[in-house]
Amino acid sequence: MLGAVALSACEKAKSKRPVYDGVPFSVKTKAVDKKVSRANFVVEVKDAGLSLDGARLAAEHAGVTYCLSEAGYGTSNIQWDVEPRNPDAQLRLVDGTAVFHGTCDP
Template identity: 35%
Template sequence: MRNVILCVMGVALLSGCSWAKNVQSSKNRVYFENLYFPARLSTNSDDKQSFTVSVDRIDQGLAPAREAGRYEATKYCVATYGNSDVAWVAGPDAPDSELRIVEGRLQFEGRCDV
């Protein structure tokens, strides 16, 4: 009987770990106007200060998608260089007509200003 109780407790603990992992990953999400916009930043292999940001789900709203891209860039520059200044080549403050939208994703390009 003792072995059965230990097995049940072990299964409960393992399922709890899986649940905690899912909760923790959703806690790391940043929402803009109560919407989630997945954003990815990639750096230039030759110059780590230069980067591009790609923002998905822009059909939910262009203004919050812009802020999601700005946030991703700022987060990278602060974490890497300790400074939030970004020199945008194509950035979130551009007029709608000048935004880069490629395959349904908003794309920004900039450089951490250190």
């Protein structure tokens, strides 16, 4: 009984995540150093190998959300180290996690 409840809770948690290219990626966005500037941030997209295109979309969405609301810059302009929308850009993968660095550009 507890196992069924736990599984249904996991399914509900997964269903709340946005889906990119059919994959509900786990995405983490944070400032590089809040004390210096909230403009510089990093986005980590776990299990990027499930869909590199989806991982790129997830990273871009997370970066825009971060700059617009979390960092408080009110802009979607971002200077990326690896442009998520460029399919030819080489992704940086660390243990299967795609890592993107960006700067909110007001």
